[in-house]
Amino acid sequence: MSSRRDRIRAKIMARVEIDPVTGCYNWTGPTSGNEGRGADYPRMSLDGQTVAVHKAMWTNEHGFIPGKKELDHVCRNRRCVRPDNENHVQMVTRKRNAMRREEARRARMSCEEILS
Ligand SMILES: [Zn+2]
Helix, strand or coil: CCCHHHHHHHHHHCCEEECCCCCCEEECCCECCCCCCCCCCEEEEECCEEEEHHHHHHHHHHCCCCCCEEEEECCCCCCECCCCCCCCEEEEEHHHHHHHHHHHHHHHHHHHHHHC
């Protein structure tokens, strides 16, 4: 006998390749496409709805995500859906996530400055 939780986990893990170097759970199924800011995030169909796989996976393991929180890819790998390790998908406040994005943007910019 398997619970709904086990079934969801199995459904996701069937399409995941674990990276032996980084430990990322790389989604090999469909994504949100390759355009725009929300691009390239894993997507799947669950109970007739299209959902973000990293959110489905995280919620399945840890429960509901409160309104002021969101999930952040600490490993900076959008395809990663790993829920059980704080170096991969982690729940953070919206504020913290925006700050991290800004830090990443600045880091990118200073690289470009060095290269130009
Ligand atoms: Zn990862």
